[in-house]
Every structure is written in structure tokens, then in C-alpha cells.
Amino acid sequence: MVLNNYRKEDKVLLAIDCIIFGFYQEELKILLVERDFEPAKGEWSLIGGFLKNKENLDEAAARVLKNLTGLSNVYMEQVHCYSKLDRDPAERTISVAYFALINIAHHCKEILRENPIKWFDIKDVPELIFDHNAMVKDALLLLRNRASNKPVGFELLPEKFTMRQLQKLYEAILDTELDKRNFINKFNSFDLLNKLKEKDMSSSKKGAFLFEFDEEKYHKKVEKGFSFKI
Amino acid sequence: MVLNNYRKEDKVLLAIDCIIFGFYQEELKILLVERDFEPAKGEWSLIGGFLKNKENLDEAAARVLKNLTGLSNVYMEQVHCYSKLDRDPAERTISVAYFALINIAHHCKEILRENPIKWFDIKDVPELIFDHNAMVKDALLLLRNRASNKPVGFELLPEKFTMRQLQKLYEAILDTELDKRNFINKFNSFDLLNKLKEKDMSSSKKGAFLFEFDEEKYHKKVEKGFSFKI
DNA sequence: TCAAAAGTGTTTATTGTACACCCATGG
DNA sequence: CCATGGGTGTACAATAAACACTTTTGA
Numbered sequence: 303m304v305l306n307n308y309r310k311e312d313k314v315l316l317a318i319d320c321i322i323f324g325f326y327q328e329e330l331k332i333l334l335v336e337r338d339f340e341p342a343k344g345e346w347s348l349i350g351g352f353l354k355n356k357e358n359l360d361e362a363a364a365r366v367l368k369n370l371t372g373l374s375n376v377y378m379e380q381v382h383c384y385s386k387l388d389r390d391p392a393e394r395t396i397s398v399a400y401f402a403l404i405n406i407a408h409h410c411k412e413i414l415r416e417n418p419i420k421w422f423d424i425k426d427v428p429e430l431i432f433d434h435n436a437m438v439k440d441a442l443l444l445l446r447n448r449a450s451n452k453p454v455g456f457e458l459l460p461e462k463f464t465m466r467q468l469q470k471l472y473e474a475i476l477d478t479e480l481d482k483r484n485f486i487n488k489f490n491s492f493d494l495l496n497k498l499k500e501k502d503m504s505s506s507k508k509g510a511f512l513f514e515f516d517e518e519k520y521h522k523k524v525e526k527g528f529s530f531k532i
Numbered sequence: 533m534v535l536n537n538y539r540k541e542d543k544v545l546l547a548i549d550c551i552i553f554g555f556y557q558e559e560l561k562i563l564l565v566e567r568d569f570e571p572a573k574g575e576w577s578l579i580g581g582f583l584k585n586k587e588n589l590d591e592a593a594a595r596v597l598k599n600l601t602g603l604s605n606v607y608m609e610q611v612h613c614y615s616k617l618d619r620d621p622a623e624r625t626i627s628v629a630y631f632a633l634i635n636i637a638h639h640c641k642e643i644l645r646e647n648p649i650k651w652f653d654i655k656d657v658p659e660l661i662f663d664h665n666a667m668v669k670d671a672l673l674l675l676r677n678r679a680s681n682k683p684v685g686f687e688l689l690p691e692k693f694t695m696r697q698l699q700k701l702y703e704a705i706l707d708t709e710l711d712k713r714n715f716i717n718k719f720n721s722f723d724l725l726n727k728l729k730e731k732d733m734s735s736s737k738k739g740a741f742l743f744e745f746d747e748e749k750y751h752k753k754v755e756k757g758f759s760f761k762i
Numbered sequence: 763t764c765a766a767a768a769g770t771g772t773t774t775a776t777t778g779t780a781c782a783c784c785c786a787t788g789g
Numbered sequence: 790c791c792a793t794g795g796g797t798g799t800a801c802a803a804t805a806a807a808c809a810c811t812t813t814t815g816a
Contacts, residue, residue: 505793
């Protein structure tokens with residue numbers, strides 16, 4: 303019969319690192335920051351912070367994201383907890399990675415000017431500090447998984463988008479080419495999009511009809527047993 | 533330009549909780565322990581422990597499992613990190629859940645007698661302390677996902693098993709009924725099993741042929757682009 | 763001899779994949 | 790008037806699902 307004493311257990315520093323995904327120019331991007339403190343000052347890094355006593359991890363991740371981008375109510379999900387002994391050379395630190403999906407149209411441009419941060423194409427991520435490259439890899443795998451099984455892709459698009467944008471988004475996330483007719487047929491078979499009267503005239507002379515994701519319709523279908531698969 | 537000082541950041545207690553899956557009597561089971569210390573003494577709980585300064589989380593999870601079961605080299609995977617402020621009423625504790633897949637044939641029976649632990653059918657899990665029921669739920673979802681995409685099921689079976697056992701295992705994990713002809717045809721199409729000359733005579737008069745999973749064959753196929761899907 | 767589990771293929775339905783031409787329009 | 794991206798449907802292939810009878814043998 304043991305009387306446990308929590309007091310004698312070791313405590314650790316718990317960090318949060320955010321893999322912030324965005325989509326523009328038909329490519330999937332992530333937002334990186336040039337670290338302005340030691341260790342590893344001057345190198346590219348994920349956006350991070352430490353967990354505070356009075357918040358949970360989801361809140362900490364949202365706080366870290368808001369500090370950098372000004373955005374709240376962003377789709378975020380925990381990826382994994384990283385705990386290698388020497389992952390941070392300064393001190394033993396455990397880090398929980400989160401990914402965030404942000405709509406670049408919402409993202410204040412000023413922040414990009416005020417901070418030493420930059421969007422990188424997911425295929426062109428530089429060498430990052432610590433184990434951050436592994437975090438990006440794991441986050442991307444998780445994003446692929448989520449995007450295949452839940453309509454999370456819309457988090458990365460403007461409210462109104464063309465079918466071509468939607469297709470390019472899935473191509474970027476899944477790193478594959480898709481046939482446009484098959485893609486549209488499949489998506490239409492879900493019956494989750496509303497076709498608007500408006501057209502986007504920016505990418506062609508004919509113009510392309512805009513669509514919006516009908517979240518309410520989606521939830522009703524889910525209740526009736528529908529499950530999104532792409 | 534900030535000079536970061538890690539020292540002023542809050543530190544936390546980091547726990548590990550293990551969802552230990554086993555399979556017998558054609559049912560998926562989990563191993564639970566009756567807690568013998570406060571808080572929540574006498575209630576059912578996952579097996580847990582605290583992270584030490586000199587180990588990473590995978591090592592801590594393996595240690596916790598070995599302390600209880602005596603088993604090492606067990607398939608384990610991180611599930612999620614739980615951080616609600618008051619999840620442990622005694623003190624602010626963050627917990628990382630791991631699931632483990634153990635082959636009950638390997639599991640020393642003595643441990644079950646020496647410890648206040650018990651196998652519960654996954655469909656009959658009692659009320660657990662803290663957020664442990666949520667952990668079990670998440671672990672089960674992850675296990676379903678893994679079992680559908682990787683041949684992890686064999687971790688739960690003896691080295692030699694019948695096709696019926698394999699089918700019942702998948703039925704238990706996926707919580708669904710499968711047609712035996714379709715199941716066998718599909719599994720055979722993967723060409724991952726070796727049919728042995730031996731029969732298992734314990735479940736019928738006719739006897740059922742035993743099979744084993746050919747891990748080497750599996751790895752060779754994966755290299756050639758094969759991907760397990762069931 | 764019969765109860766109980768093992769073993770085995772075919773047909774049909776569903777889903778995925780490949781593929782090419784006309785449309786609308788601004789420059 | 791033509792270059793550019795938008796929009797549409799059908800045939801074939803692959804995979805999934807439904808389904809029933811014979812075999813073996815210990816009790």
C-alpha cells in the first residue's frame with residue numbers, strides 16, 4: 303500500500319510549437335520565424351512558447367498563435383509530444399506540437415512586416431532548429447490524414463472559392479495530381495457545396511463560379527451517418 | 533530583440549498513462565488497476581507513472597508497462613497529451629497517454645495475482661478516475677486507425693493463430709462483423725501469412741490450420757509500394 | 763450419426779479511373 | 790479571332806459485398 307507523494311517527482315518545462323499552414327499561389331505553405339534569442343539565434347524555427355500554470359495546452363497553442371498572427375478561432379490540433387533528452391540544448395524541455403490552418407485572406411499583412419517571419423512552400427522548408435523538421439513532417443502527415451477524412455481543407459480557403467482552387471488545395475495537401483472531372487464529380491456527389499451566382503474573374507476571361515462550404519448541411523449529413531472521404 | 537530566460541517559465545508534473553490492450557475470448561480487453569493511493573484511492577484507473585528527468589516519454593511509458601507486467605519490447609504508441617487544469621485534483625498534472633498492444637500468452641499470470649489489476653472487456657470499461665475514460669476512447673480510435681492501415685493486429689495474437697482468430701480480432705477492434713469468406717480472400721490477397729502444417733484442435737473437431745505473420749515479407753512488400761488496408 | 767466449426771468461389775453492385783471536346787470572353 | 794482557363798459525361802476496370810453448401814471428426 304503506497305502513499306504517493308507527487309512532490310518528490312521531477313517537473314519539466316513544457317513548450318508548445320505551432321506548425322501554421324496556409325494556402326496561396328496554389329501551394330501549401332508554412333509560417334516560420336527567425337529566432338531572435340539564444341540558443342540557435344538567427345536560425346529558422348517554428349513559432350513557440352511555454353505552457354503557463356493557469357492554461358491548458360489548447361489555450362497555450364491559441365495564445366502563441368494569436369501573439370504572432372493576431373488571429374483567434376483558428377482550427378488547431380495537437381500533433382505529438384516530443385521529449386528527446388537533448389532536443390533543446392539549453393535545458394531539458396518537452397514540446398507539444400500543434401498544427402494550425404489559417405486562411406491567408408484573414409491574416410493581417412502588417413504582422414508579416416513587423417516580425418521576422420516568412421511563408422515557406424511546404425516543399426521548400428529550410429533546416430530548422432532542434433527537432434522542428436520532424437514536427438513539420440509529422441504535422442503534414444496528420445494534416446493529410448485529416449484532410450482525407452474531414453472537410454478541414456476549407457479552413458485554408460476563403461469563404462468563397464472556385465472548384466479549381468479547391469482541387470489545387472487537395473493536390474497540394476495530398477501531394478498528388480487529380481483529374482478535374484473526377485474531382486468535381488466526387489465532391490459534387492457529397493452535396494456539401496453551394497454554388498453561388500458570382501464568378502471569380504481573376505483567373506480567366508470566362509470567369510469561374512464561386513462555391514461555399516455549407517457547414518450546416520455537412521453536420522446534418524454526419525448525423526445521418528455520412529462520412530467524408532477523399 | 534529578446535534574450536529569453538527559460539528559468540522564469542513555469543514547470544509542470546508530466547505523467548504517463550498506459551492503455552494496455554489485450555485480446556482473448558474473442559474480445560478486445562484493457563488492463564486496469566485499482567488505485568491504492570490518494571487521491572481517488574480504490575477507484576479503477578489506467579496504469580500510470582511520472583516522467584523522470586533522465587528519460588524520454590517512450591522510455592517512461594515502457595518503464596511503467598514493464599513495472600506492472602514485466603514485459604518489454606512491447607508495441608507502444610503515443611496517443612495524446614491531456615492538460616485540463618483540474619484533471620488531477622491533487623495537483624496540476626499534464627498526462628501523456630500511450631497505448632500498448634500485448635500478447636496475453638506472453639503475459640505472466642502471476643502479475644495478475646500479485647496486483648490489484650484486472651482485464652476488462654473494452655465494451656465494459658467501468659468509470660475511471662480523472663479523464664481516463666476519454667483516454668481509453670481516444671486510444672481505441674487510434675488503435676482502429678492503426679489496425680486498418682498497418683498490420684499491428686498481430687501484436688495482440690500468439691505467433692500462431694487461426695484465420696478465425698484473426699477475423700475475430702479485427703471484428704473486436706473495428707467493432708463490426710465481417711464475412712468470413714471475404715475476410716479470408718482479402719487477407720490472402722495480401723500474401724502476408726504463412727500457412728503452417730499444424731492445426732489448432734482446441735476449438736473444433738475438424739481442427740483449424742494455423743498461420744503466422746511473415747514480417748520480412750511484409751517489409752519487402754512495403755518497400756515495393758505495398759500498403760496494408762483493411 | 764450428428765452437432766459444430768472449417769473451408770471454399772461466384773455473381774452482382776459499387777466505386778474509381780481514364781479520357782476529349784466545346785464554351786465564353788477579354789485582349 | 791484566338792488564346793486561355795472553365796465546364797461537362799461516358800465507358801471500362803477494379804474493388805467490395807452478398808451469399809450456401811460440403812467437409813471433418815469427436816462425442
